[in-house]
Structures are given as C-alpha cells and as structure tokens.
Amino acid sequence: MTHIEIVExxxxxxxxxxxxxxxxxxxxxxxxxxxxxxxxxxxxxxRYIQLLEEQKQVGFIEYTDAEYSSRVVHGKAI
Structure with a gap:
C-alpha cells in the first residue's frame, strides 16, 4: 500500500x-x-499543502482568501 503524507x-x-x-x-x-x-x-x-508519496513530492494544494488569490474562481452559490 502506498503511503501518502500531507505536509502543510x-x-x-x-x-x-x-x-x-x-x-x-x-x-x-x-x-x-x-x-x-x-x-x-x-x-x-x-495555505500550501504538499502531498508526498514515499517522501517524493507528487502534488500540492494551494488556497487563500479570494482577495489575495491569483486564480480567483467565481461560482453561483447553491
């Protein structure tokens, strides 16, 4: 089984x-x-979260308040 580590x-x-x-x-x-x-x-x-698999970087998640984001996504509230 692959071990994924989440590191902030x-x-x-x-x-x-x-x-x-x-x-x-x-x-x-x-x-x-x-x-x-x-x-x-x-x-x-x-907030910048890295995903590590067997201590190798395999992905990341990056998020912040919309006012500071360089990639704002607007959507319709449900």
Missing part, C-alpha cells in the same frame, strides 16, 4: 523541502520567484 508548508519548510514544480529546477529563476511569492503570500494567509 511554511517559510522554513519551503527552504528545506522546496515548492512543488516539476518544470523548474531549484536553481532556476522561475523556481526562485515562485518561492519568493509563496513567502510573501504566507504572510497574507496562504
């Missing part, structure tokens, strides 16, 4: 584990910019 990231863990991005190398400017943005957003309440 913060600035310290971000420095150690890093953000989840399969397309960027840790030394790349895009990766560094993403981590800088994440650290700024943590101060505004961003």
């Amino acid at each position: 990231m913060d600035g310290q863990l971000l420095e150690g584990i890093g953000s989840y991005c399969l397309r960027s190398k840790k030394i790349g400017e895009g990766y560094k910019s993403k981590n800088k943005w994440l650290n700024q957003q943590f101060e505004k309440g961003l």
Whole structure:
C-alpha cells in the first residue's frame, strides 16, 4: 500500500523541502520567484499543502482568501 503524507508548508519548510514544480529546477529563476511569492503570500494567509508519496513530492494544494488569490474562481452559490 502506498503511503501518502500531507505536509502543510511554511517559510522554513519551503527552504528545506522546496515548492512543488516539476518544470523548474531549484536553481532556476522561475523556481526562485515562485518561492519568493509563496513567502510573501504566507504572510497574507496562504495555505500550501504538499502531498508526498514515499517522501517524493507528487502534488500540492494551494488556497487563500479570494482577495489575495491569483486564480480567483467565481461560482453561483447553491
């Protein structure tokens, strides 16, 4: 059975584990910019959850209040 670990990231863990991005190398400017943005957003309440399978990053969930989101989704309330 596969073991999935859920880790809520913060600035310290971000420095150690890093953000989840399969397309960027840790030394790349895009990766560094993403981590800088994440650290700024943590101060505004961003929640960043990484999913680890056998200690390998396999996905993430990122959410915040709509006023701070870069990807706001509007929907009809039911």
